[in-house]
Amino acid sequence: MKTLRYILLLLLVLLVPFGQAMASASETDEKEKVDVKDVIFSHIKDSYSWHLFSTNKRHYSIYLPVIVYSKEMGGWSAFSSRRLEHGAEYNGYHISETSGKVVYINGEGAEVRPFDMSYTKVAMSLTINALLLLAIVLCCGRWYRKHDSPSSKVPGGFVGFFEYVVTMVGDDIIKPGVGPEYKRYEPYLLSVFFFIIMSNLLGLIPIFPAGANVTGNISITMFLALCTFIAVNVFGNKEYWKEILWPDVPVFLKCPLPLMPLIEFFGILTKPFALMVRLFANMMAGHVIILSLTCVIFVTAPMGAAINGSMTVVSILFMVFMNMMELLVAYIQAYVFTMLSSVFIGMSRPKEHIEKKE
């Protein structure tokens, strides 16, 4: 308790001059006000460059390639996003003020989006995450290849930890969810789990190779949900389809007007949709909260040293708390996604009903 008090005091002492400096800085150029919304959304949304850090003089970013296709503009074109910096135009393309995406002006003078498959921040980030995951799994796999007799020792260190998590996910989530045929789906579900938790955790680290909002991007969660959708509906057995198209309910509910089949059919779509939205909303909200708390420091800078200093302390305390919470959420969301995916897969492979009628 005493130590905590000292830490707080130290924070306060350190932060007051910082706040004062901020305050004086903001007094000198009043026009550079902190646009909280812009800060937050520029982080949450995808972007064509990856901002690393800024000094007083300039911003340092990685400019990622823009790859667009448009018939009107003469097919494919690929160039560095540096050429579009600060609203500049290149090859007829520029970054729209309103949407933040690459657009061109068509014949009628309207902004039109080309087919855009730029290697954006999220794309790069997901590549890094995927490769990191691949490296981790293959490194662990190498250990097993080296020690492939079953009488060899149990792995220790990182491989042991990884094995622990893998068996935990396998035994606690996948096995009860999928049921007897779980071996077939286990690798896929494990991949999903580890990709999500990796992306979630890396999203919490604010410096370069990590820190992008990957799982808080709806395209990513949509892809993952689609994978589960395919796993459920492509590998679903006859009984599963029978339960959707001709469920075991009184005939009037399905014969003249296919009420139940319709509801069941919507179930097919809502399940992956819920998966998609849950992960996206949770991760995005976490990023928004942490960024907002960070912004509190800079928003209160013009209000004087006392308010700014105290608000800084409060904000940092909350940020520490929220980051802890986000660590938990990172795990929970990966857990929930995998668990629901396994349950949906398990439901898609029901056993033949034994006639229950007496």
Add this chain to the structure above:
Amino acid sequence: MDLLLPEVGTLIWMLIAVGIVFFILIKWGFPMITKSVDQRKEYIDASIEKAEQANSRLEGIRQECSDLLDQAKKERADILQDAARLRQEILQSAQQESKEQGEKIIAQAKAQIEIEREEAIRSIRAEIATLSVAVAQKLVEKELDDSKEQKDLTNKLIDQIVK
């Protein structure tokens, strides 16, 4: 609002990067780990079963051992009992025999003594007779007047000597 709209470009990159990575992971990555873990699990289960079997066998051997020991103990007790009985018997018979022997010896000795006594008496009697004859001779030599008195004296003398 565009936050909620999926981006085709991102989806394509996701499909490429994550698709390839997932393919590798599903094909080689995770099965290797789970297979190893399963193999180890089976190995451990088999080992436990083996250990249990060995244990039960050991238990059987131990039971056998204790049975054997019990039997040996019983046999030893029997043998000891037999030995004690035998000793008792031998002792008894020896005693009996020695007693009989002793009795026999005593009887023999008694008979011998009797015979010898009789012999002695006889010889004494003869001696006495001789003696008395001698005494009588002496007396006769001295005077043979009162024969009655003499006879009484003689008898008295004999009795005295014999006694």
